[in-house]
Amino acid sequence: MNITAVILAAGQGTRMRSTLPKVLHPLLGRSLIWYTLEATREVTGAKPVVIIGHGAEPIRQAIGDAAQLILQEPQLGTGHALMQAEGLLQGKSDTILVIAADMPLLTPVTLKRLVQAHTAPAGQREKTPVITLLAALSDDAHGFGRLIRNADGEVQAVVEEAQATPEQLRLRELNTSVYCFTAPWLWSALHRIPLSPKGEYYLTDLVAVAVADGLAVQAVVVEDSGEAIGINTRVHLAEAEAILRHRINQTWMLAGVTLIDPNTTYIEPGVEVGQDTIIWPNTHLQGATKIGEACNLGPNSLIRDTRIGDRCKVLASVVEKAVLEDEVDIGPYAHLRKGAHLARGVHMGNFGEVKNSYLGPGTKMGHFSYLGDATLGSGVNIGAGTITCNFDGKQKNPTEIGAGAFIGSDTMLVAPVKLGEGAVTGAGAVVTKDIPAHTLAVGMPARAIRKLEKRE
Numbered sequence: 001m002n003i004t005a006v007i008l009a010a011g012q013g014t015r016m017r018s019t020l021p022k023v024l025h026p027l028l029g030r031s032l033i034w035y036t037l038e039a040t041r042e043v044t045g046a047k048p049v050v051i052i053g054h055g056a057e058p059i060r061q062a063i064g065d066a067a068q069l070i071l072q073e074p075q076l077g078t079g080h081a082l083m084q085a086e087g088l089l090q091g092k093s094d095t096i097l098v099i100a101a102d103m104p105l106l107t108p109v110t111l112k113r114l115v116q117a118h119t120a121p122a123g124q125r126e127k128t129p130v131i132t133l134l135a136a137l138s139d140d141a142h143g144f145g146r147l148i149r150n151a152d153g154e155v156q157a158v159v160e161e162a163q164a165t166p167e168q169l170r171l172r173e174l175n176t177s178v179y180c181f182t183a184p185w186l187w188s189a190l191h192r193i194p195l196s197p198k199g200e201y202y203l204t205d206l207v208a209v210a211v212a213d214g215l216a217v218q219a220v221v222v223e224d225s226g227e228a229i230g231i232n233t234r235v236h237l238a239e240a241e242a243i244l245r246h247r248i249n250q251t252w253m254l255a256g257v258t259l260i261d262p263n264t265t266y267i268e269p270g271v272e273v274g275q276d277t278i279i280w281p282n283t284h285l286q287g288a289t290k291i292g293e294a295c296n297l298g299p300n301s302l303i304r305d306t307r308i309g310d311r312c313k314v315l316a317s318v319v320e321k322a323v324l325e326d327e328v329d330i331g332p333y334a335h336l337r338k339g340a341h342l343a344r345g346v347h348m349g350n351f352g353e354v355k356n357s358y359l360g361p362g363t364k365m366g367h368f369s370y371l372g373d374a375t376l377g378s379g380v381n382i383g384a385g386t387i388t389c390n391f392d393g394k395q396k397n398p399t400e401i402g403a404g405a406f407i408g409s410d411t412m413l414v415a416p417v418k419l420g421e422g423a424v425t426g427a428g429a430v431v432t433k434d435i436p437a438h439t440l441a442v443g444m445p446a447r448a449i450r451k452l453e454k455r456e
Contacts, residue, residue, distance in 0.1 A: 002092065002093045002094050002095070003043070003044045003093060003094070003095045003096075003097055003115060003119075004044060004046065004048070004049060004089055004092070004093040004095075004096055004097070005040035005041075005043065005044050005046075005048035005049070005096075005097040005098075005099065006048065006049045006050075006051065006082060006085050006089075006096055006097070006098050006099075007033070007036050007037070007040065007048050007049070007050045007051070007067070007099055007100070007101050008051050008078055008081050008082070008098065008099070008100050008101060009021075009023045009033055009050050009051060009052050009053075009059060009100075009101035010051050010052055010053025010054060010056075010072040010075050010081050011053070011054060011075070011100075011102075012053075012054040012075070013054070013102070013232070015232045015233045016232070016233065016234060016237075017234075020055075020058075021054060021055030021058055021059055022102060022231065023055075023059060023101040023102060024055070024058060024059060024062055025231070025237060027104055027231075027237065027240055027241055027244065028241055028244050028245060028248075028266070028268050028269065029268035029269070029286055029287065030268070030269060031062060032101060032102055032104050032231055033050070033059070033062070033063065033101040034104075035104035035105070035106075036048075036099055036100075036101050036103060036104060036106070037050075037063070037066055037067060039099075039106055039107065039108045039111055040097065040099060040111065041066075042108040043097065043108050043111045043112055043115060044097065047066065047067050047068055048067050048068070049067065049068045049069075049070060049085050049088065049089065050063060050067040050068070050069050050070070050101070051070050051071075051072050051081045051082070051084055051085065052069055052070070052071055052072065053071065053072040053073065053074075053075040053081070054075065056071055068088065070084045070085055070088065071084075072084050076199065076200050076201055077196065077198075077200030077201040077202050077203075078177070078201075078202055078203040078204075079190060079193045079200075079201030079202050079203045079205065079206070080200065080201040082096075082098060082186075082190060082203060083190050083191075083201075086187050086190070089183070090183075090187050093183050094119075094182070094183055095115065095118060095119060095180055095181070095182065095183060096179075096180070096181045096183050096186055097111065097114070097115060097178075097179070097180055098178065098179045098180075098181065098203065099111070099177075099178045099179075100177050100178070100230065102230050102231040102232070103176070103177075103178065103228070103229070103230050103231070104231065104240060104244070105226060105227045105228070105229055105240055105243055105244060106134075106178065106222075106227050106228070107227060110134070110222055110223070110224075110227055111178070113220060114132060114134050114178065114180055114220050115180055117132050117180075117218065117220045118132035118180035118182075118218075119180075127216035127218075128216060129182075129215070129216040129217055129218040130181065130182045130185040130186070130189075130210050130213075130215045130216065130217070131179060131180070131181055131182075131206060131207060131210050131217045131218070132179070132180040132217075132218050132219070132220060133147075133155070133158075133175060133176075133178065133179050133180075133207070133217070133218075133219050133220070134176045134178035134179070134219070134220055134221075134222055134228070135147055135173050135174060135175060135176065135219040135220065135221045135222070136173075136174045136176050136221065136222045136225045136227075136228035137172050137173055137174070137221060137225060138172060138174060138225045138228070139172060142174075142228075142229060142230055142232070142236065143161055143230065143232055144161065144174040144175055144176060144177070144228075144230065145158045145159055145160045145161060145164070145174070145175045145177075145204055146158070146159050146161070146164055146168050146169070146171040146173065146174060146175070147171070147173040147174065147175055147219060148168070148171075149173075154216075154217070155207060155211075155217040155218065155219050156207070156208075156211055156217075157207050157208050157211070158175045158204040158205075158207050160202070160204060173219075173221075174228070175204065176222065176228045176230070177203070177204075177230070179203065179206075181206075185210075185213075185215070186206075189206055189209050189210065189213075190206070192209050193205045193206060193209065226243045229243070245262075245265075245266060245267070246262070248267050248268075248269065249262040249265055249267060250262075252267060252273055255273075255275060256275030256276060257273045257274075257275060257276075257277050257278075257279065258276075258277070258278045258279065259279050260278065260279065260280050260281055260299075261280075261281040264281040264282045265279055265281065265282075265283055266283070266284040266285065266286075267279075267285045268285065268286050268287065268289075270287070270288060271285045271286070271287075271288075271289045271290070271291070272289070272290040272291065273285070273291045274291055274292045274293035274294070274295070274310065275293055276293055276294045277291055277292070277293060277294060277295040277296070277297065278295070278296050278297070279297045279298055280296075280297065280298030280299035280300075280301075281298065281299045281300075282298065282299050282300045282301075283297050283298030283299060283300070283301045283302075283303070284301070284302045284303065284304075285297075285303050286302070286303065286304040286305070287304045287305040288305050289303050289304060289305060289306050289307075289308075290306075290307045290308070291303075291308045292308055292309045292310035292311070292312065292326070293310045293311070294310055294311045295308060295310065295311065295312045295313070295314070296312075296313045296314070296315075297313075297314050298314070298315070298316070299315075299316065300316040301314050301315070301316060301317050301318070301319070301331070302317075302318045302319070302320075303318075303319045304319070304320045304321070305320065305321045306319045306320065306321060306322045306323070306324070306336075307322075307323050307324070308324045308328075309324055309325045309326035309327070309328065309344075310326045310327070311326055311327045312324050312326070312327065312328045312329065313328075313329035313330070313331070314329075314330055314331055314334075315329075315330070315331035315332045316331050316332035316333055317330050317331035317332065317333060317334040317335065317336070318334075318335045318336070319334075319335075319336040319340075320336065320337055320338060321337070321338040321339065321340075322336040322337070322338070322339070322340040322341065322342070322354075323340070323341045323342070324336075324342050324346075325341075325342065325343050325344040325346075325361075326344050326345075327344055327345050328342045328343075328344070328345065328346045328347075328348075329346075329347055329348070330342070330347075330348040330349075330352075331348075331349075331350065332350050333350045333351050334348050334349070334350065334351070334352050334353070334354075335352070335353045335354075336348075336353075336354050337353065337354065337355035337356070338355065338356065339355060339356030339357070340354040340355060340356070340357055341357070341358045341359070342354070342359050342363075343358070343359060343360050343361040343362075343363070343378070344361045344362075345361055345362045346359045346360075346361070346362070346363050346364075346365070347363075347364045347365065347366075348365045349365065349366040349367040350367045350368075351367055351368045352365050352366075352367060352368070352369050352370070352371075353369075353370045353371070353372075354370075354371045354372075355370075355371070355372040355373070356372060356373050356396075357371045357372060357373060357374040357375065357376070357388075358374075358375050358376065359371070359376045359380070360376050360377045360378035360379070360380065360403065361378045361379070362378050362379045363376050363377075363378065363379060363380040363381075363382070364380070364381050364382065365382040365386075366382065366383070366384055367384050368384045368385050369382050369383075369384065369385060369386040369387065370386075370387045370388060371386075371388050371399075372388050372390040372391075372396070373388065373390045373396045373397065373398050373399065373415065374388050374390070374398065374399040374400070374401065374413075374415075375398065375399070375400050375401070376401045376405075377401065377402050377403030377404070377405070377421065378403045378404070379403055379404045380401050380402075380403065380404065380405050380406075380407070381405070381406045381407060382407050383406075383407050383408045383409035383410070383411060383427070384409045384410070385409050385410040385411075386407050386408075386409070386410070386411045386412075386413070387411075387412055387413065388413045388415055389412055389413060389414045389415060390415045392415075396415075397415035397416040398415055398416055399413050399415045399416070399417055399418075399419075400417075400418040400419065401413075401418075401419045401423075402418075402419060402420045402421030402422065402423060402437060403421050403422075404421055404422045405419050405420075405421065405422060405423045405424070406422075406423075406424045406425070407419075407424075407425050408424070408425045408426045408427040408428070408429060409427045409428070410427055410428045410429075411425045411426075411427070411428070411429045411430075411431060412429070412430045412431065413431050414430065414431060414432045417431055417432070417433065417434060417435075418434045418435075419431070419434070419435045420434075420435060420436045420437030420438065420439065421437040421438065422437055422438040422452065422454060423435045423436070423437060423438065423439055423440075423441070424439070424440045424441070424452060425440075425441050425442070425446060426440070426441070426442030426443070426446075428444065429441055429442055429443060429444065429446040430443075430444040430445050430446055431445070431446045432445045432446070433445070433446075435448060436448065438451060438452045438453070438454055439451055439452065440452055
């Protein structure tokens with residue numbers, strides 16, 4: 001059985017009141033259409049076809065090669081949008097799965113149920129349908145049309161909310177605009193959709209076309225109506241984010257992660273968290289972040305695109321594109337920027353910042369310090385107020401500090417500069433020249449005053 005998914009993403013989305021195409025609005029760190037792309041790819045095992053129209057170029061750039069793109073121009077409704085795929089798909093697929101790009105909460109499990117119901121062997125049902133649509137039971141219609149059934153319970157039509165009578169508006173069975181079509185029938189039926197009073201062609205009218213042909217239309221009801229939220233406004237977007245956050249947080253708690261307050265914990269799709277990690281309130285885990293086991297994160301921390309080892313602590317800090325090996329603790333109010341790499345057992349206290357630097361095992365950086373473009377050996381002590389002066393107005397320059405060095409408080413390290421193993425600077429030193437190993441340097445500018453004994 002050959003199934004192709006077609007994602008409808010050509011709509012203007014005027015109710016979002018935004019210059020950004022609706023399907024590119026972010027939902028927990030990903031665009032709306034990303035969720036639909038992922039779900040359909042898992043169901044069909046192949047790239048979907050995406051129909052684009054309004055905002056075509058930014059959508060094209062966002063999707064890249066994740067789908068086959070077809071431009072609908074002009075945009076004359078959902079039925080007209082699907083017609084644009086006929087030339088590409090006719091004769092190549094037995095079943096066409098159609099879904100709107102603004103339904104990010106639909107899971108692969110639900111879509112597989114829909115496909116299986118449509119493609120079940122003839123012996124397992126009374127009639128073979130040409131349309132199987134996904135329905136939802138809800139008191140909040142979210143703008144969806146209503147399913148109309150006859151006395152025998154057979155689907156006869158879909159009435160859009162704007163055209164529904166008061167009696168029809170009271171119906172709770174909603175058409176979610178997700179369909180499976182039998183392909184040979186679909187391509188001919190599309191050309192028999194009547195033109196609406198608005199001058200458009202609607203997929204919902206295919207139900208009436210099938211009934212007029214004497215063919216079966218069946219409905220599969222989604223088990224969790226929360227999956228069937230279509231995003232038309234920013235209110236809907238917020239509702240969807242709350243549902244998605246709950247779904248993700250519940251998954252991690254069942255996997256052995258403690259969330260002190262799930263309602264204020266934000267974990268994006270794609271993040272990995274090891275068991276026995278504790279996440280405190282108002283902590284955000286974003287992007288390609290991977291957290292080890294038995295860590296303690298937050299409260300009030302933001303961790304993005306970062307790899308954190310086991311038994312680490314991050315208190316009230318911002319960590320971006322960094323690496324923390326095992327047993328590192330930072331914060332409160334620390335900032336790790338791109339390229340920061342803290343080796344095993346590093347301690348970084350309050351109001352410190354590290355950018356594009358390596359801190360060797362066991363190094364201590366207590367507070368109020370900045371290290372940029374620096375390489376530190378093991379067991380280095382960074383005194384309060386230490387700064388690497390790494391930018392000369394034209395380029396960034398490196399600082400190298402050997403193992404066991406002791407940097408006194410308020411030391412200015414004017415890069416490029418090297419401090420040897422076991423070197424020591426006095427408080428307030430301004431280091432403009434290299435300091436040999438096991439040498440004490442003091443003053444402004446700093447000068448070497450004596451050699452030191454090696455410390456064990």
